[in-house]
Amino acid sequence: MNPVRDNRYAILLRGVNVGGITVKMAELRDVLADLGLRDVRTLLASGNAVVTTDWDPAGLKERTEQALRKAFGYEAWVIVLPVYRIAELAGAVPYAGDDPAVHAYVTFSTDPAVLDELFEMGAAAGAEQVRIGPEALAWTVQKGSTLESPLSKAAAKPRYKSATTTRNLRTLHKIAAAE
Template sequence: MSGYAVFLRGVNVGGITIKMAELKQALASRPFSGVKTLLASGNVVLSSGLDPAGVKKEFEACLRETFGYDAWVVVLAAGRVAELVAACPYPPDDATTHTYLTLASDPAVLTALFEAGCALDGTELTLLGPEAMAWLAPVGGTLDSPFSKISSKPKYKAATTTRNLRTMIKVRDAAALL
């Protein structure tokens, strides 16, 4: 059994509402154990005998069948979440900026998004690996930041999701207990 973190895209925004207790109950029939949901933004830690691709397939099928929407998730091994948090060069809390990690299930999509972001003036991005990049946004202006606007384009949505570094730290800590 391996520990994983699963990050849902677009949950509890844009009309897709899933109660975390209902999600946990739905996952009980799948090949997962130790399922724990974190916050209300679609963060789950669990154990499974499946590989990451198998976890992704089962998890997305559960979301489609139970909640009736075209679901996208990013699955990372628990240890990889810890490595990404440690590799992030930006602080989790700052008076002027928020630190985010954009996670991807498709390295080619992340590379394209990273390259598009690097073309923006004044956007600070750091590629952390084939599945993640870190970036900064001004406090109070995350959704209006140029990078946020690019990352929300349809060509990136199905393969990426973004979390605040503070959330990633909470996920790392919960996954370490699996």
Template sequence: MSNYAVFLRGINVGGINVKMAELRTALATLPLTKVRTLLASGNVVCTAEVSAAEVKTMVETLLRERFGYDAWVVVIDKPALESIIATCPYPGDDSARHSYVTLSSDPAVMDDLARHGGELPGVELARLSPEALAWTAAAGGTLESPFSKLSARPRYKSTTTTRNLRTLIKCREAMAV
């Protein structure tokens, strides 16, 4: 049995609204246990006897069928999530700058983002793992930050999602329960 964090991309923004209670009910139809949603932005922790890739496929299929949108998720197992958090050189709490981690289900996409993001003026990136890249943005300026604009491009939509480092920490804590 493995513990997973499942990060849904693009829900409760842009007209795609999924209530967390409805999401939990839908996920209960899958072979997942200890399903918990965190916050209202598509963060789920669960356990399963299948691989992360199988969880990804099951959850994306379910979301597409049940909620009728082009669903994409990134699934990270507990050891990888713990390593990502431990490796992040940026603080979890800072009133001036917020720390983010862009996660990907495709390391080649993360390579591409790291290469192009590293070319942006004023952008500092830290590669945390094959599936994770950390960066910071001024408080209140996240969406306008150069890396945020880069990672929001359509070519990254199906394989990436970004979370505040504090959210990853909350997911790790929820896995311990």
């Protein structure tokens, strides 16, 4: 594998710029750069960053969460995945990212058992969903109904906050292109 490719990571922040937690992307870039991360790029205003580092994903997750907690004063949780893995998962989503009537989402988790639980809840509610990897679950919802969808409601429960985050498929394509 290409060493540069292997050292590019996506950092997906959970719950920023919603519910009163505001993190400006310029400030996020500064916090990540101050950690010693290289080539820091933020994407959109929903808490997505792509960085280069030699740290392992677990160390990157731990250090990033600590830095975010200190800098922004909230209970920060992140998902860290290699950018190439984001691209693979986005490519595995069987739904269109540009359907004018439907949103396609991917919920990520650091705990495969959590995704198993969410999948079971979604299945019981009749959700359109598919498991695309041990760390990801793809699902769809009619536009305008995201917050009322079974998977959105389930993932919002406090017990899942530390282990999950959800992104629109279009956002994942933008992250993958940042590689």
